[in-house]
Amino acid sequence: MTWNRLLWKYRWFYLMMLPGLLYYLIYHYLPMGGLVIAFKDYSLGKGIWGSEWVGLANFKEVFNSPEFPRLMRNTLLISVYRILFSMVPDLLFALILNEVRVRWFKKIVQTVTYGPYFLSWVIVYGLAFAFLSPDAGIVNYWIREAGGQTVNFLASSEYFRPMIIFTDVWKSTGYGAIIYLAALSTINPELYEAATMDGANRWQNIWHITLPGVKDVFVLLLILRIGHIMDAGFDQIYIFLNSRVQEVGDIIDTWVFRRGLEQLEFSIAAATGLFKSVIGLVLVLGANKLAKKMGGSGIW
Amino acid sequence: MKRFRMVVLLLTILSLAIAGCSSEPAAESGTNGTGEAGATGEATTPPADSPYAEKLDLKLFLGALPGADSNLPPGDKDFVKQAIEENFNVSLNVEYMPMGADRTSKLNMLLASGDTPDLFVSLGSDAQKYVADGIVANVQDLVTPEKTPNYFGWIKEEEVERFQVAEGVQRLPLPFSREIFRSYYIRQDWLNNLGLEVPTTYDEMIEVMRQFTHSDPDQNGRNDTYGYTTIGNGNSIPLDFPAYIKHGLVGPTMIENNKFVDVQSDLRVEGVLDDVKAMLDEGLVDPDWFLAKGSQAIDKAAQGRAGIIMSAERGFAFDSNPASIQNKSKAVNPNADWVPFHPFAETGVWTANLTDQAILFSQAAYDKTPEKIERAAAILDWLCSEEGFLLTHYGVEGRDYTRDGNTITLNPEAYQKNIIEQGNFLAIWGSVVPLEPAVLELEVNDPLMTERDQAIVDTIKSYTILPSIGRNVSPPQGFNIGDFRSKMREFQVKIVFDEPDASNWPTYREELMTEYRGQEMLDVYEEQIRAVGLLN
Structure with missing residues (x-):
């Protein structure tokens, strides 16, 4: 069949697809035209087209900024920590929940752990402050009662990154486990029955059936996360950041926020955003290829 | 089947319409920013003239x-x-x-x-x-x-x-506002409990802070008070630490010996940081100060946890202001009494406003x-x-x-x-x-103003105010003042919390002046002041 006959044959399906396509076109592809300001000296008065073309000057300014090496280092480190320390708890938690046989208990645990995901970072910071501040914080109160020295958790460069990861795990593990639970529920129960008949114990069941069953989902999530390696979690870091931890906590996005929105240098912000996206794209493509090579299915 | 197609078609049209509508205002707002207000306002006919x-x-x-x-x-x-x-x-x-x-x-x-x-x-x-x-x-x-x-x-x-x-x-x-109401306030009732006088010098002020921290000024039998509190907003060593003026750094900017001085990045900040560090190491300052924001320090002081605080607000400790620290403190302790004082009242507490x-x-x-x-x-x-x-x-x-x-x-x-x-x-x-009703030659009679309130105003108005730099200055085009200040604060905070003393400040300052182009900013400022004849 020629393509136009195919088109006619499945016209209703194409029609149904149209809103989705339009959505991406209007809200995701057309605005990309604005990226051109990364190569211009954008001025609010002159607008996108009227602003002066400066080529790669904005990129030069970003890369030559004395802050840049530190921003890169912090962004990458925090992202890698996030991948390492928050994907594994998600999976572990799902596995543990999966082994719970009492249904009402499982449901309660799931609901309770799911809750923090809906709190905004401002509230989480408020909680962290209430627990960890040096004078009024309850943790430091206990430390002092036990004869220890007050620790300024929120303003100390040693504790900053662990605290970012810890609060992230606390907030998102319940939510992150859901997708694994969904994958676990698709595993054919007959496999477990057959393995048990052959004398496999519970650990062997997990190792040989459960884990392979969620491997694809794990790899999929890993690839997606690698694509976001240049975003180290602006929402959270912006709120937790203070100048004592700037050295270990200032990331590309917080810098872009300061330059772009607080100081109206949109061109610098756009140049940095473009640079980030290109790296993200390359990494996703690379990770996908690697996943396929290693026998997995990748994401496309 | 036919009905199903119709439904699908309708849904499609609907979603297109929604997409179309929601994108329109965004595009339009570039040219025409108003809109909502006009709809509500009744068209009244104005008088003919x-x-x-x-x-x-x-x-x-x-x-x-x-x-x-x-x-x-x-x-x-x-x-x-x-x-x-x-x-x-x-x-x-x-x-x-x-x-x-x-x-x-x-x-x-x-x-x-x-x-x-x-x-x-x-x-x-x-x-x-x-x-x-x-x-x-x-x-x-x-x-x-x-x-x-x-x-x-x-x-x-x-x-x-x-x-x-x-x-x-x-x-x-x-x-x-041309009037300046910047002053320290101290708990007179705490001073009375300890048999102390309102401090008049920097050293006396630090000594009072020491007593407030260690000698149980509120006589509640617990060691739960501090000498001083302030807010650091998580990013800075605020100018209300008295050490700045002790080292001759008054106001945000000043003119000295025919030179422009940017107070926060001056060389003398080394001495300031050493003094602030000493205050902190002795435990005289509420340990939550650095991350505190907004009114957190005032709340802390109102709860009776700190005995000295700075404010630039006129009615800060008025009886007649229901939201004043005086009234908030009284709710906790009826004997609370905040009085204004300044160790540098004679020599200058701030520079005139710009x-x-x-x-x-x-x-x-x-x-x-x-x-x-x-x-x-x-x-x-x-x-x-x-x-x-x-x-x-x-x-x-x-x-x-x-x-x-x-x-x-x-x-x-x-x-x-x-x-x-x-x-x-x-x-x-x-x-x-x-x-400032006086500008319009008006006099205001507030029946709630007490004698104590008036005394506070009189005390603060007697402080010496130094002249300003005379004009606003603007940083050179393309100079990133945000990055400069943020790096400057980072260095200062690092010295205060993580280094043994402030001897690294001159090195850090050098980096600020060269790599972050601070010297360029100072030169431009000076030139602007000179241009209007305020410097020779």
């Missing part, structure tokens, strides 16, 4: 007085808005937010989306960027001593001139409908007039205050009912012109 024949929609973005939790009430309760709409035949859409980083971000967002308010207030430093971007109208023909005489009752012509960063007049200085906020008008609106900007300028002038001043600070004559000649007598109950309980909205309208 009115110069404002055509009804206009105006969008304002104002500030709000700091510390006040305020919001605008609905139409008929907001007598200021009503008065402006009637006098000038306009329909107002007013937004507001107190100055700060969040406000800058919000305003930048509005401007970036093309939704520029017709008249808006911003920090002077932000305004420099707006002017450079060409979004601020030149109003040199609209704001002149002839056309807006009331405005020039608050601001001198040369002040307008010295505030400009381009040809013409774009940045108008916002009328600002405006740091600007009033700006939209270039886009000026191009499209010049009448809008003309009218906005007229409204600004009215706010500066006696009529506007009285209405935006004391309420409605005969109801909220009475007038006899030049004496205004306030009616606190009516003010409470008509203004405070309506969202304390005069904190928004009143942010345009400072609460």
